[in-house]
Amino acid sequence: MRYWSIKAPGTAMLALALAACSGLKPTPYTEQETIDRAKADQVKMYQDQEPVTGPITFYEAAARALKYNLDYRLKLMESALASNLRDVSSYEMLPRLVASAGHLGRNNDSGGTSIGIEDRQVSLRASTSEERYRYIGSLGLSWSTLDFSIAYYRTAQKADQIMMAEERRRKVAQNVLQDVRNAYWRALGAQRLMPQVDGLLARTNEALRQAREAQDKGLLPRQEILAYQRALLDSVSLLTIRRQDLEFSQAELRALMSLPANAPMQLVDIPDPALPMLGPDIAQLEQLALVRRPEIMEEWYRKRVNERDIDIAKAQLWPNVSLNVGRNYDSNAFLYNNYWNATGIDVSINLLKLLSLPSLNAAQASQRETDDSRRVALSMAVLTQVRVGALRYQLTLNEVQFANESLRVDTNLLDYARAAKKTTFGSELEVIRAEGRFLLSRYQREAAFANAEAAWGRLYNSVGLDVFPTAIDSYDIKTLAAEIQRVTNEMEQSQLLRSTTGGGAGASLAKP
Template structure:
């Protein structure tokens, strides 16, 4: 009977193994599975967002981008994951406490006989001291010095990786601010100009048709009519290109703030903040950049992670001290003591590993030099970004002043063309051309202002300044926008505008 039971058990195990092998065959997702996954992902992209019920200000756009931006949310999750992995690693320093229970059985008795060493004659009859079926339980506590040392250094590594993940989160937040600053003011200019561009394009198309009609009817000299048509076509081409730029700016901002598809983007009309002149102490900004930039701090933490890698390798050269204690129980009735405890201590050392020590010392020296050189190279790039950022802002500010002057001239020309307008075709075309020039000047002025804002944002970013509270998920969009506005103004006043005091060595245009 017992033999049949083992046979059935063997067949069941074989069937389970074959079934597991069959399940390892490639199983591609079906079209229904993919469609379900797409719908679920689309729902998760925009779930939990506060509805847009009013025009969006700049600071609210930044708040929405940071609260709902998927890249930033991913970095938050990476920070949380790194912290969890650190907690897991810290538990590896604890002693191991292992509890086990089992059942043992065999189909015949375990036993034996004894023979004499000298005469080789059997001295005892066959006997056993073990039951065929018995239960075994144990509870063991063990601790290893080598495992403790390696777990200690790994926990330090995980702690540094938490800090590295936090620096990456800071960098993503700074990049989001820069991208929103660049897109918002272009999108606001688009909101202001698109209706006028569309209206002027319609009028220009009508004027082009009128010029062609005047040419066919002989109301204008042929050369003059063709020249007007050429000018109108050039104006239409430029206006069409500018309209594409404006529409792209709105689409880019909508993507940055994770606006659901089909939503209407309406920005708040507001007085444009005056862009400050730049006359800064570059040395002071460079020092702040070396102190604040997330990339440099991340490299500094990475150096400690690499150092701990070598410490782990050196720890394996230590003598290992193992201490263990266990409690054992065996239900065997033939035992005199069915339960007992045992302790032990063991010292061991792999002497061959000592040969690795010179190589490890050399690797440690090379690793330190490499980490320092990588950080120095990154620091040099950061200093260059600060200087270039200051120069770019200075040039953008000058370009803004020039665009403002050009706009004023084209506005006066438009007023003159309208005042001198008559009923002739040429006069109407001249007004349209003046309106086109004026609208293009407005576009250039809006573009110059958004470029100046973007240059200011790049300078802010190059110094590595933060604008975020410690937590985001606990704030609604309105509160977060107010906090970002307060922090940005404070950082600019303390770290950027304050740097304009003292010795000045801003790079000049060649």
């Protein structure tokens, strides 16, 4: 009866705790909580940003994208997290210093009797040397060679993972700059062409309205007026599609710079810079890519991380030496010494685990071959990207030259159509057609130049070149933009990337 009277309350508490756990149900967020969370996220997207105070240059756009891009910020946080985890792992190499204290109690006395080994007779009456209720405490220092070895390899792994996170940060930064280079020049082309496209659309719609009025009044033959309307509708359709492309490019650039959709954005409209020309030795670019590409460096660090796993498994095979030193206290009044020091050394080994050593050696060799093969395969893909990137860039230079020539011809045709303009519908249609062809050539020329800049950015990316400082957060926008421009100019004027005019590719655009 005494047994159940003691255990019943504990059993009841356990049953109550289990019932409470089983009664937990999923609790979805309320609609208001979701709305508040969305508003808070929107505030975080654009907080702590330098305001836009004037027209934005390409290098300022790149600086804003690097400083405020959310993907890049995420990679920075991952690098910081990896560094913190390394610091935590390093503490595991220290000895363990454990302090403990407690209160012990029981409802009866601890003790016993003694019997003779030979005659099995009771030689002492029942006695105890322990109080029912007592306090204990200890302060112990322990150190294990196994724990130290595992902590050492884990810390080394965390250090390599920091470097891997840093390489991923570099890759994200390079991708951001490539996207900015692609979007900026398209957005600048949109800024140049949108007013002219809108003006021509308005004139085309007005001409279409007049054509319908002429059709209703019977001023011209029905077939002629319908053909005229058909030509105008084709022009409106083509201009509308081009206008959408221009708007998308501006929206993409805003997103890359983390600007709100309604924030003003004016780009610096200066003559297009001269497109760089590649140096003659592509092999040097390939060699540079094998040295600088973040993906290859990340794989190389990953190889060391994988090797540490095998080292940890091997460390568990060898003898483990444990050293223990401690100071103890027991309030038991029957003890002769309530305070005492304890020391100990222990050596242990799992002999059966030694049988796995050959398998571990084989696994380590196989892991090394796999890591090397993966890195070599990646290196081959990198070399292909460099070769294709160089070829693509050379082709885009030819496209820019062809677009410049097409723009020159359509400009002359527009001038001729305006000079020959009469008061008839047909002459007005010819002017609108000429202006449409001219704007289409303008668009194609802007797109060709943007494609050339994008191809140049992809070549940068394929080589793994960094044109930004390491501590981006410590710079303001102006300083960061100037640093990016300085490093970019130095690279483009180097022997590998010699900056020269791309055959007229950087010529100023003609105006209507």
